[in-house]
Amino acid sequence: DIQMTQSPSSLSASVGDRVTITCRASQSISSYLNWYQQKPGKAPKLLIYAASSLQSGVPSRFSGSGSGTDFTLTISSLQPEDFATYYCQQSYSTLLFTFGPGTKVDIK
Amino acid sequence: EVQLVQSGAEVKKPGESLKISCKGSGYSFTSYWIGWVRQMPGKGLEWMGIIYPGDSDTRYSPSFQGQVTISADKSISTAYLQWSSLKASDTAMYYCARRNDGDYSAEIDYWGQGTLVTVSS
Numbered sequence: 001d002i003q004m005t006q007s008p009s010s011l012s013a014s015v016g017d018r019v020t021i022t023c024r025a026s027q028s029i030s031s032y033l034n035w036y037q038q039k040p041g042k043a044p045k046l047l048i049y050a051a052s053s054l055q056s057g058v059p060s061r062f063s064g065s066g067s068g069t070d071f072t073l074t075i076s077s078l079q080p081e082d083f084a085t086y087y088c089q090q091s092y093s094t095l096l097f098t099f100g101p102g103t104k105v106d107i108k
Numbered sequence: 109e110v111q112l113v114q115s116g117a118e119v120k121k122p123g124e125s126l127k128i129s130c131k132g133s134g135y136s137f138t139s140y141w142i143g144w145v146r147q148m149p150g151k152g153l154e155w156m157g158i159i160y161p162g163d164s165d166t167r168y169s170p171s172f173q174g175q176v177t178i179s180a181d182k183s184i185s186t187a188y189l190q191w192s193s194l195k196a197s198d199t200a201m202y203y204c205a206r207r208n209d210g211d212y213s214a215e216i217d218y219w220g221q222g223t224l225v226t227v228s229s
Binding site: 001030031032034036038043044045046049050053055087089091094095096097098099100101102 | 141143145152153154155158167169170203207210212213214215216217219220221222
């Protein structure tokens with residue numbers, strides 16, 4: 001099975017900060033990596049797919065990069081509505097997606 | 109508009125059976141895989157398994173194989189997740205989710221609103 005790790009597990013940041021979250025896969029997954037945002041009491045929302053493609057309707061301050069085993073989600077200027085938990089997910093293992101443990105972004 | 113609408117919250121006792129549902133609309137239900145995701149209280153997302161409603165091809169994550177059953181009724185555009193004997197540890201929010209396949213990608217583009225299952229004596 002492909003295992004996913006994320007760092008950090010949590011971070012505190014201020015509005016306007018640049019925030020970077022890292023995701024690592026236990027084996028190469030090419031660019032089959034997605035990022036989701038989840039707010040309390042809500043279903044997750046797709047932000048980035050295929051490592052770097054921005055989902056329709058998602059603000060351009062969100063970006064993704066990486067391939068192989070190491071990936072990054074960047075929020076260029078954190079906004080109040082961005083305080084949430086972020087999950088990476090591999091889709092290389094075609095029918096057995098795996099999520100990372102999540103990174104909680106809260107207000108400093 | 110694509111929608112996945114899940115059945116309502118459930119409160120059950122240990123040992124009871126349960127079947128929750130996820131009704132798709134606004135797209136060709138038989139053409140997209142539907143997955144199920146568990147989120148235990150205060151915890152992260154866990155992939156349980158997935159079904160292709162077109163032919164009912166079903167795959168389970170090893171952690172959930174034998175613990176739940178995933179099924180679908182394409183005539184009413186509905187997927188199901190069921191338990192034969194619930195445990196307290198099954199207490200969680202359960203999401204259904206539509207998998208979208210691109211040329212070089214596969215992602216969950218639509219999610220149900222979640223079904224909260226509480227198992228308590």
